[in-house]
Amino acid sequence: MFATEMKKLALRAIDTAKQQGASYADIRIIYTQHESVETENGRVVEVSRDESWGFGIRVVAQGAWGFASSNDLNPDTVDRLAARAVRIAKASSSVMREPVRLAPEPVVNTRWQTPCEIDPFGVPVEAKVKLLLDVDKILRQKPEIVRASGNLSFTKERQWMATTDGSFIDQELVRSGGGFTATASGNNDTQDRSYPAGHGGNFRSAGYEFINSLDFVSHAAQTRDEAVALLTAEVCPTGVKDLILEGHQLALQIHESVGHPLELDRVLGMEASFAGRSFMTTEKLKGFEYGSSIVNLVADTTLPGGLGTCGFDDDGVAAQRWHVVQDGQFKAYFTNREFAHEVGETRSRGCNRTWGFSHIPIVRIPNLGLLPGDWKYEDLIRDTEDGILMATNKSWSIDQMRLNFQFGTEIAWEIKKGKLGKMYKNPNYQGITPEFWRSCDAICDNDSWMLWGVHNCGKGEPMQVAEMSHANSPARFKKVKVGIR
């Protein structure tokens, strides 16, 4: 019933746009439910359950783009904004180099939804509160812990997309995640330790079964104890070391130094004024050594559980899997229907995504993972003579060409003569993107390969937030500058 009504409204909108002079139009009507639960120091500090309805209509008229959105689903508003989008497109056409050219895509009429075992919105709020308060109790068993915080977050997004090409896609995406942090204070210092990751935890396209799999309670004591131990740990030494990165930090490394540089809109200068450009200019398609020969980076929007996993992107392009770096060599960008032809491709890779109903789709990083190597984790440590192991991202910064980066992590450990040694606090490292990836000499195997979700990737103006996962297993990078002061 719902789908029928939404389809009727969607078709009305794109018909109006055509009547106003659009040569192409699409509309996304989106209904979003979001729930978050947050605890801090034994108290429930936030429980919210929000709903949002709205539509965004995108048109090409006189060869250029226009877009308008509203939360008002009244048919009169839909008509008004369809006409508005066409007027905007016509204004855009006054500063145009060549008309928008969309890569062809098969027409589809289909429904897709995230596989989900336990609907997170069906799990009682009190069960979620209890889980976080159980963890909170364990975290605050040591007096140095000045803040124990935990959060759970769930989103269900139902979207109906129609295009003048004739496609109609009904899609439901479900995302679940959470985590907790112990903040310790003492010794004139403060330190955070988080599980399973910083910045709100780990997230997946999944239901509540993902929260159950994280087993928060079993990890609370170790997280607390590491936060307290960091207060008296030595500061990460300054120097050049062999660096082993664990999952969450390696995920951010992939995100910032491979993901963003390969967004084709960025490469073509569409983000230049704000986030910047990319050193990965298009002539590098002819041959560029991105990393060492063991580095294989694969984009995959079909990956089960990936935050960027979907049936179709917001161009209506079906999910795909492809190598962006194969045996160290650069192979392909992230594209959409508009820019695919700029690199000689005849079909979009399906990377155009929008944040809710109110934004225009832009090229986003899809799920992007480092394929596993053949090292056992224990063997990798044993093989490292003078190294440092860093875990859990805390801070990141990278230049506007995505070359010079600096990352900070929550914790690190010395590796001497094949053995893990003392703990270090305030670890960080710095490098230049291709030099860094070329220095990768070992990647752990499938046993330690897992998905890490980035649920807060900001891009664009107006700013949009997108989600994607970066699967990896720990990897070693040779002779990296650490302990930057």
Added chain:
Amino acid sequence: MMTKNDLLKAAQDILAASPFKETEISVTAAESALTRYGDSKITQNVNQEKTSVSLRGIVRTAKGARTARVETDQLDSKSVNRAYERLSKILDVIPDADEVAGLHPAGDRYAVPVHQSHDVAEPELAAAAVQIASKATKENGFQSSGTFSSDRQIQVYANSTGLRLANEISDSEFACTIEGKGGAGRGFSNQANAKELKVEASVSRALEKCVFSASGLESVAPGNYDVVLEPAALAELLVFFGWIGLSAKGYLEDRVFCKGKLGEKIFNERVTLFDDPLNPEIGGSYFDGQGVAKHKVTFVQNGILKELANDLKTAAKLKRGPTGHGIEEPNASDPIPWNIGLEWDGDKAANTGELVSRVKRGILVTQFHYTNLVDVMIPSLTGMTRNGTFLIEDGKVTKPIRNMRFTQSMTEFFNNLEAISRDHERVSTFFGGASLSPSALVRGFHFSSGTEF
């Protein structure tokens, strides 16, 4: 778009429908237009309309109190009642808390100013501005990118103590980055009314800097340098420092560098740091998410830590007044300032050029990019230069240099500050926030590495 009176009426009706004795609501109606250009053509052109309502209820019990919040973007009575039902279900099952922020009472002590708001720009006006940038760069073989944006927002806050606040603001910005032949420059203009944006001047400024920086880049070794920071660069550091260093919640939890130092000297006695959100050039909201009217707050006066960014909860704990930095309750977030400004009780130059003339050998920085935290307890920051970085020799800007990464203690930064300019600019910063910022001369600023461009 709904009018302020429409929104006030809607807020009154929504409040009247509340099943709770203690309720607060925020209703927002906003329209924004943003034209984005890159590679000297319009790449995105959007118009967004949005109305939303956020509802919070408080239930008192024998053991304490419960509070929660829900949101919807549909203002009809059926949707609002559904939202209240969701809120009731949450409040039925969450445990009692011994600490819940109450409602800010009616009778706020600060006056709320009224500025005229303006409609968002028509797309043809934005396109004309982009044409100016595009034409200027085409003639020189460069590429331009940026935005022409305008927005108008009406916010209404109401709670069951009788407090009613309404706010209507508009803002617009033209930003232009010009790049090519190894050079880069940026110009920008902010106005409440998009029709008053200084488009030509912004393009000229970006172009001038790009032409100069395209004259052959040299690398400079990392190390400590005297720097002249233009307003955009200084604003980035000021606003980021405010986020990591001045939260009262962080102070209460010993998570800030200045813990335990309220009333003590923390910086050079010539440094004063303030937040003045009501300055018409800043153009922000007049009240915070808890219904507290904003006002000018001085955090550091002549080097002494005088105040922190407080919300209702932290203000009660510190036995101080709220400072207008609260976000909607309930939340676990830090109250933080978004508009840190710098006053200087010392030597002032007329402008950036005069500051440059006082440097024997140093670096002129146009802008910082992607600034982020290194160590919160020092506190130290890192980030990259962009859009024009130049060597200063014998008081003159002599040559463009490749971009560099800084890693800098902010305590040392304020202590090594030597002079600022009398002129200033309104700057929007990378992660949000804005500052009315002068240029500054700082001795011994630390650059930790370089990059390839």
